[in-house]
Amino acid sequence: MRILLSAIYPYAFLLLYLIIPFDNYIRALPNILLIILLVTFPFIIKKSDFKKIKILPIAIFTLLFAYLCFNSLVAGRWTEDFNIIKKVLIALGLAILYIPVTDFDSTWGRAAKIKMAIILSSLAAIAFSVYNFVLITDATGSFALGNSPQVVESLLIDRLYLGLLSTFSILISFQSIKKDFHPNNNYHLANIFINLLFIVLIASKIAGISLFILLLIRQFYGQRKAWKMIIAGIAIVAIGGLVFLMKSESPNPLDPDKNPKTSLALIENTRTYELRAVVWECVANIISEEGFTWTGDGFEATENKLLSCYDSQITEPIKRFNFLNQKYNTHNQFLDFYLSAGFIALLLFVVFIVVSFITVRKQFVPTAMLAILIMYSFLENVFHRQIGAYYIGFIVIIIITSALTVENKNINRT
Template sequence: MRILLAAIYPYAFLLLYLIIPFDNYIRALPNILLAILLVAFPFIVKKEDFKKLKPLPIAIFLIFFVYLCADSLLSGRLPEDFYIIKKVLIAVGLAILYIPVADVKKINSAIIFSSLAAIIFTVYNFVLITDQVGNFALGDSPQVIESLLIDRLYLGLLSTLSILISVQAINKKYHPNNNYYLANILVNALFIILIASKIAVISLFALLLLRQFYGQRRWGKTILASIAIVAVLGLFYVLKNEGKIHSSQRADSSNAHTFIENSMTYELRAVVWSCAQKIISTEGFSMTGMGFGTTKDKLVSCYQTNISNPLKKERFVQERYNTHNQFLDFYLSAGFIALLLFLAFIVFTFITNRKRFFPTAILATLLMYCLVENLFHRQIGAYYIGFILIVLMTSARAPQNNSIKKL
């Protein structure tokens, strides 16, 4: 029994991360796989496996999770906060459940194939929708938005992770697999452009700049990369403003109504962050926060009093938009202590891994996405943070057998 569980355990992880983007279509399967992992874990884990949780950044993240639970419990708001806390539990749980596995190679493969599957699904939908509407448009077009498998932000995150994994896997000397990894990088980069995932584009250029600090002739490459990034960001800014003009001209078009509502990310975040700042000014400094549910309630109250446009106000109130910034969310909801612990996790992770590009790039990706999204408010976000924790936990160890250690 033990041998059988040890044999299927790594593949349960692989299948879990392979199907995450398709959660809306096969919702029960991820829960079944998590149940299998939970049942098998006590039978295959060994005492020395828990040493993988000892690195300071991982220990800080575990302390952060314990604090969230204790703060919510002692404040009497656990029932309303549990919806978010259980997302953090998923990320922590996946990292713990992964410790019997020797390395991260199989789950890396799952991320790559999952990204390719999501790309194929989205492109197929795009072709069907384009055929129905009779015209072809990319970027922020309604066809692209309606064809997405999951939210554009998370598709961009998945593609970014897939690119980073492929970059890490390329051998310096010639190897036949290098061609596949290069092709995967190209496909995912083109897909990010196709779906116009702005945060993914910015993240890739930031990671390109970061890459120049590793290897030989760092400063020369850094200067060239900086010039290229400034030029691209300038072009991106011009195109963004041009897109706003075209969007305002099409505002009365009924077939673009859904597209406009779902793609006005700049305006959405400007309003939300402004309300979050008003709440912080009104409430003052907080050590323990007001709770995740109360934070949303106060944001909704701010939308009702500060948004003058009736249609816009109705949309913000109905959607109950969160802070769209994980740092703001932790401060408002769980206080300065929670924010400090989360920042300590990021800082010590950087210090620990600063000499290695892959874990540093993974951490930088997490940081950039946390600046524009509350990743812990979505289950898919919790899954990918779990993957990031696994990468950070395993990156310091030399590659080993790609299954379970000897029992």
């Protein structure tokens, strides 16, 4: 029985990550798969498997979860905070549930099945979204891309998370391409092209920026690091100079006294920028009024304070109604932890990222995953959505498997 369960278990993980984007259509199946994994776990786990999670990043992430529970219980707000704490548990739980899996492939490396699931999931989400777009275009008789309502309505999941999934898929395929000829190289190149094209078509800015930053990070790995670092530095300076030039109406932007600067229209005119500008202004007001906090006020209390701020600060009726109706959160995981659970939670989250980077810094993929986590955490409350918890769990799994690679190399050297 144990052999049979051990053979089935990895494919349950594969199926779980394959169907995550379709959660709205098959909501019960991910929960059923999680239950199957939980029930099967005790029968296939070995004592030696627990050594895989005896790494400092997992200890800190576990401490973060434990602190959130303790802080919420002591403050008497467990019922209000449980919905968010549960998602932190999902991310941690998925990492623990993955430790009996020992799948390794020469092309995919460690965590081969879950990486394959991410690529297949991304392609399935793209196919579904394109199919919806064709149907909507045919029904409306008009064609529009980018930020158009047609694109928004056709997407399988929120553009932000669809862009995140495509970024994962591109990163995995990029790392899986072999220097020498390999028949799978063509498939990975095709996958990269499809996901890149899709990111452009849906105008996912955060995904595009993430890929650019990952490209810069990649220059610090491999051979000829000095040249790559110079190229990365030039690219950063060039992008910074371009933004500086675009911020000014003047043909001579170096003289700010002669011509007033205006905001970058390309950014300011986007709905996401306006949304976050309003939200972060309210967050700044709350922090200014309440001052420093060690333990926070709870996730639900933070949401209520934001709603109160929207009601008093937004003068335009339709805009105010939209913000109140949508109940927009802080759109920043760092700020959310600080306001809701205090400086201690924020510190633990930051320490988890820093220690994880120190642990896997010599490997590109896990370092890139941490960069993605940071970028998306600056723009989204990743633990407020179950899909976010699943994908943070994927990042933690990559950190664990990468740390094992580092540990094995150290053992072999000794």
